[in-house]
Amino acid sequence: MSDSTTPQNFEPRIVAFFCNWCTYTAADLAGTARMKYAANVRVIRTMCSGRFDPQFVFAAFREGADAVLLGGCHPGDCHYMEGNYKALRRFFLMRRFLESMGIERDRIRLEWIAASEGDKVQRTINDMTAAVRALGPLSMEKRALLHSADLSAAIDKPESRPAATKGGAA
Amino acid sequence: MSKPKVAFYWCAACGGCEEAVVDLNEAILGVVNAVDIVFWPVALDFKRTDVEAMPDKSIAVCFINGAIRNSEQFEMVELLRRKSQLVVAFGSCAHLGGVPGLGNLFGRDALTATAYHDVPSIANGSNVKPVEESKTPEGTLSLPKLWNTVKSLEQTIDVDYYLPGCPPPVKLIVGAVEAILAGKLPAKGATLAPDIALCDECSRKDTKPEKLTVTKFHRPHEIVIDDEKCLLAQGLLCLGPVTRKGCEGACTSVNMPCTGCMGPTSRVEDFGAKALSAIASIIEAKTDDEIVAVLDKIVDPAGTFYRYSLPASLLHRRREPQSEGVHKS
């Protein structure tokens, strides 16, 4: 059990929210260019980073994500003029809150990635995966939320999570 | 036909919910006549063994207030769940974890360390702490097991309805009781309060600017507060937009911003996250520095946005330092 927390073979699960016009397109570009990067990030597409609701980030943690990556257009480039500024404002407040909840800064990132920056997608995802791998699992999902049967057992020790080691079973 | 059996119970709470029932005033007499109160520790004199003796599901409805933060509370609510057809989570603490839920920012050991060691008036050289089992010359004394994590009621037992508020407004209590008596209850899991945010019934509603934006937040003690104007528009961190109505703006009526005790509407998963999103969105700032400057005036995001709902929030509690073997594969 403990070795699965060692950076070598712990495979973090990172949920990414990308805006359709810049960052998602950039991720497609990275694909078209066959840039290889860590397989740990799973992208959820919204039309604009302005749609990013902090609830989504917390839900991702709650469902078992070890980190969350937010990607939008560079300031001034938003396809919808200013959605990314809203995202930025929420991000700053959210990150302060998450810190007070004991969640490390590296587990939540906001990156501006333009449609042409496929390489930045690659770089960002590799960096973040490495950083989160070093941090180890977050284990925030439904922790201590189990119902009566497990409750007495679940009170103090965080529950386990589905194996997320390399090639973790479905 | 016999009157429906009703029980009241309390867990980690302040007693305000009980007071709120007393605040039914004259109406309480009507209620007492309409139902058969089989269990109400604060006012009436029946005991747990009586409850244990009852057949399962023999209690028509059980109102439980308070958060769940120790083993005995848990045993008791499980018992009541077994005996009751309906369980109503009564008040913020049972509904969302309530103010005691702020304990989830720390955890048991921190709480006891402060209470029995850190505070300046403690004369506790030998660093004594209350323990579950303690030997005395005469024998062993026991205390209930204090949980590390505070929980809302629905995180420990199945809950049928929720009556929000700290404490629930008398009107809502009466409404709920009437609904139960008349058998006019909504679908299971419903919150027995209007499903619209507080602004809807706020006296300051019409003073809101068409476009609501904030350039600078103020803390209530920092400014003279206008008696009529929308508090958010005055730069006060009022959570009315996020919070269910039903209190008729009790706090805002005395110029104090809503702190969200009624919890979110049914469309919102996580009160704090939504509050955070809405508030951050309406600030007027663009550069990182400007944004940080404005937001820094929100000095305590966790305590402000999750004043009553941390245990019921998506993240539930502060993450503890990850020790060895925390993660099992």
Next chain:
Amino acid sequence: MKYLYYPGCSMKSTGKPYEESMLAVFSALNQGLEELVDWNCCGATAYMSISELKAFALSARNFALAEQQAVNGETNLIVPCAACYLGLNKAQKNLEEHKDIRAIIDKGLASAGLSYTGRFKVRHPLDVLVNDIGLETIQKRSIRPLAGLKVACYYGCQLVRPYAEFDDAHEPMVMDRLVTALGGTPVPWPLKTRCCGGSLTGTIPEVGLRLSYILLREAQQRGCDVIATACPLCQFNLECYQPKVSKMYKERIDIPILFFSQLMGLAFGLDRRPLGLHRLFVPFDRTFPVAAAEGGAHVG
């Protein structure tokens, strides 16, 4: 800003006048330079070509010493010798970019009770003079402007590439701007960074001398009074072989080769000896009158 000063071997030998004049000039600008205690070879010279790692280790030790000595929060290490400047920069780059190298070096330093964080920045005096102290200050201090002096500014091959960030690698200008500030006239010439012959003058003279000749002749043809340089080896090559060059190409080559710092000293009105001018093989004895203007105020 306070600086630590790393001389390196040349400044104590062939480059003596460079050190003398530079220190004189800096103190004339009220800029104290604290010499690095117990410094060692920068690692250039043979090391670099035989075992880079050893070269880096030597540099690293100097950095580590600097970090130890920096009690007043100094983070700048002034390195006048172009070769040292290159060597130290190269070492730092490698220590930053190659974890494996860094690991070995760290281990080595540790065994000597030293450690390297990389917080020191290698700075060339030209960079410091122009970017930190500023040409304005220097111009003000120039009470004896080098009026009418035509200078070929020679940077040499090592100073501005590949690591220097303070000037263009192909068309450096700092020295030109400095000379202008001193009241002199930098002559446009395209050989600023062309090789002076380096150590070839010792090993394959005909090649080395030819390279020197090109520089010297071109400077002379363009009517330069003096070549200003920032490298001890260049200065040595260009100055000491002039007789040989003249003989070899049957063409009279006679042009003083000064360190830029010596020119500064002259402009500042400092005495010749402290500037090491008496050590020149090709003498330079022009003097410059005190400027009429407010310059006089500075005398004494």
Next chain:
Amino acid sequence: MTRRISIDPITRLEGHGKIDIFLNDQGNVDHAYFQVPELRGFERFAHGRPSEDMPQITSRICGVCPTAHHMASTRALDDLYKVEPTRAAHKVRELLYSIFFVEDHALHFFYLGGPDFVVGPTAPKAERNILGVLGKVGIETGQKVIAMRRELRELMSLAMGKAIHPAFGLPGGISRAIAPEHQKQFIEVADRAVEFGKFSLKIFDDIVLANKTYVDYITSDAYTHRTYYMGLVDQNNKVNFYDGQLRVVSPDGKELAKFAGRDYLNHLAEHVEPWSYMKFTFLKNVGWKGFNDGPDSGIVSVAPLARLNASDGMATPLAQEAYDRFYKTLGGKPVHHTLANHWARLIELLYAAERMRELAKDPDIVSKDVRVIPTKTPSEGIGVVEAPRGTLIHHYKTDEHGLITMANLIVATQNNAARIALSVDKAARGVISQGKVDDGVLNLVEMAFRAYDPCNGCATHTLPGTMPLLVRVYDTEHNLKQEIRRG
């Protein structure tokens, strides 16, 4: 071989308190322990919160006396920001605080504590509640009580936002002024409140004082402890709830100390036992000498009786009369009979009503001038008020942004905890011998601490109110021999 009697309300409702009585082989009481089994940890989770939120956060310590915490906290904020509230703000706060006292004391006498006397200690359990009270004093009196309480709480909601968990306290004043058109209502209700105070005392006269058995209860040795007493007094040493200095008198009635709340740490300390979450306050300068009374033990008592003992009288005429009569009847100061608290409480109710009337008529209470904006950088603040159940101290330290870095809360019941433990132990010893245990035990033991109106909600941030009981008697083999419930 010890036998154990477990008086364990937890079998009936959790989180109040629990009593374990150990008997020796002769079946006599070895020791009785009064335990409080829960902690919510406000003192810790206050850390990081904005100080201006404390009046609302700490009021959640107790929903029965939220106004007390709200007020103590607000006073602590005044001190934290070194701002003096405006005259109007000061008066409005005290007005509301007096209203709260009338209401809370009434609640206790008629709903919680009263039944013991009004209905009678030996009455059947089913009647020993407010409904029983109604039966005894007549429904219209009952409705009068309810109506009075309703009117008072309406005023509280009007001025403080909510009666349960008020919102209006701010450093340097209150968040909103009372509208002039409401003053009339305050005055009318105040007049009725004074009448109500007299009426309550009369009920006490008729039902309790007129009944020798009850008076014997009150004066019986089982309920007598010679401890120190503490309470807030004004400059004339008259009882005050909202303001003034803390005065401590010794068991023989001499002033031991008189100090500003700000100096509480020089005089008070808290003792911790491994078997209770309750902390036990004691007088530093006398010292903790275990659960014993007498001049050598630092145990100090608060709440109505203590306040009367610690003062030289009441600041209003009618209450002063009652005060004099009280001591005349019970044989001079100080009175050490725990059950005298009920009487003292009603005297305080009358005082609060009279004070309410004074303030309600004061033109200042509708002044708009209710705020002073703090300008100083906060660092430390202490607020002290008298809660219905006794002295209440809030002590905060903050960073320069006014975020709490330390919160120390010393609450009424905790000040009484040691004496309650004493009462329990003594009551047990008084009524249990040779292992004979009967119903009487339960009433008597329970009455021992119900008299304090102990609010364990306050004390441990669990629950307030009454202390239902159950006694289990085990034989030496720990077989359940006998089980009796209060009733």
Next chain:
Amino acid sequence: MSAEMSTNGAPKVGVYVCHCGINIAHTVDVNACTAFAASLPYVTVAREYKFMCSDPGQEIIQQDLRDGKINRVVVASCSPLMHEGTFRKATAVGGGNAFMFQMANIREHVSWVTLDKEMATDKAKALIAAAVSRVVHHAPLVRNRVPVHPDVMIVGGGIAGIHAALTMADAGKKVYLVEREPTIGGHMAKFDKTFPTLDCSACILTPKMSAVRSHPNITLWTYSEVAEVSGFVGNFKVKVRRKPRYVKEDQCVGCLDCIDACIYKTAKVPDEFNVGLSKRKPIYVPFPQATPLVAVIDPETCIEFKTHRCKKSCAEVCQKDAIDFTQTEQIAEVEVGSIILATGFKTFDATRIARYGYGKYANVYTSLEVERMVNAAGPTAGEVKLADGSKPKSVAIVHCVGSRDAHTNRYCSRVCCMYSLKLAHLLKERTEAEVYNFYIDMRTPGKGYEEFYDRLLQENVHFVRGRVAEISDWAMEKQEEGKLTIRVEDTLVGVVRRIPVDMVVLSVGLEPQADADDVRRKFNISCSHEGWFLERHPKLAPVSTFTDGVFLAGACQGPKDIPDSVAQAGAAAAEALALIDRGYVELEPNTAYSREELCSSCHTCVALCPYGAITFDTTKHAAVVNGALCKGCGTCVASCPSGALQQNLFTDEQIFEEIKGVLKYV
């Protein structure tokens, strides 16, 4: 009806996993994914197929829909940006609602970017699970149609803009052509000849220019710039800033008397059109064939504007009283349905490569300067002269200046090789000098290009393969004295050569316009790294952008020669025409909507909408969303504190489900 049928009953999800040949299959275990999909809740059909986007592939889906086996579709294949449209259509054709569909991107986001097969397969499964649990919560939707305004705006009056304008105008559409300079013509107008045919640039361009001028459907706004763009495809509102030329365009007949009359007897101001090789007066026309042929006054240099004491001889001499010193900047606002950007390029600034001595040595020229020099209508009337007036005996043409260079621009500017050959030819022709070309590679793809290269070889122009190291004026040998010496490694021979010449031509590369970034922001489109406007798809949509209704023509999209620019201009025009002739656009239904009865009137959302689509209705006491104005960013939805606002296709529920799905299983 299709809508009903697709919602009837419990969700039945069909999952179709695509091999994409081996593009997906070679890294993702498609069978495993299909089996996994079959095990997911609500999934009634799970199939795999080689090419789901092929007709047979789509037919599989449609058949399952027709058989009632499924009422929701998930396709796991490439990016939705690639084929979402395809499969939505397929779903609709099969009788479902197009929006009961969700795509899992297991190619761009998985198979193409992952090495480890196991992890790739896991990731693919996760994405499929996400799509399934999301699509279960989809609701049928309909697209809104909005009409397309038939007018078009073309920005940039170079050859690309001109061609596009004429094409559209001839098709009967009203065109606004906006040009920043006082005349249209762009770079092409500066050239003497065009490669490889060597036909005269002016001869082929000027007729098109005057055609523009006289075309009834074209409104030509020169000396004007786009100030602001709002609206969306089919319905743009464009504000154009019309700079004052101080000469009334409608009055001036182009007699140019005013210029002669100017009190400046000799021209003093560097002539922009001649890239500084000649001088002009404060009142001038850029060149004789300028269109419109209307003088313009440059207030920077005009005495009247400087001193207000000029005797204004220009105004006196004008019989039409066209001179008007009081003119001010005007803002014209027009509505158009589509926009074509043809803003062109700028040439590389040669001073950035100091060692080539441009700006230091008088006889080092840029190619554009030489274009003017060899131009009969140019500053030297076509004569090639050195700074001292003499004819060069030897000329070096240095290729790839500012191209294919890590220090400047990595890309190939595509036109330099050919124009260098052209200049080599012209220089040889005009001077009989020795001409040297210094090149890295000769790049002559294109009709007749390679042949032209051959021809030059015949004209014994010298070709040296190697990037020039430096150009300097110092002499190592006698013959170098007084000359510019090219130092270069001849990589064919493998020696370093020093070649003294009289004149150097730097073949500067092409770069995006200096203000390209501001411009693309105005039009809300993206840029590539280098700053060229980004096309929607490099192959399949080369003239479209990510902003519907905005098209690209010419070098603003990347270096192009004249034929390519013209071809692309035609293509852009065709796209715009297609849009106009369809007459309407279908909007994505992903708009926000307000459940008005749940709105608490908190006003949070109103200020957040950049399009003013949200207003507060005081009678309803609710925020209302104007579906026509809403662009579907969802910002208001994320901010609505009580969840009264939602967004079609991106409801909270759908996204929460997607989050659950993406993490629940793998």
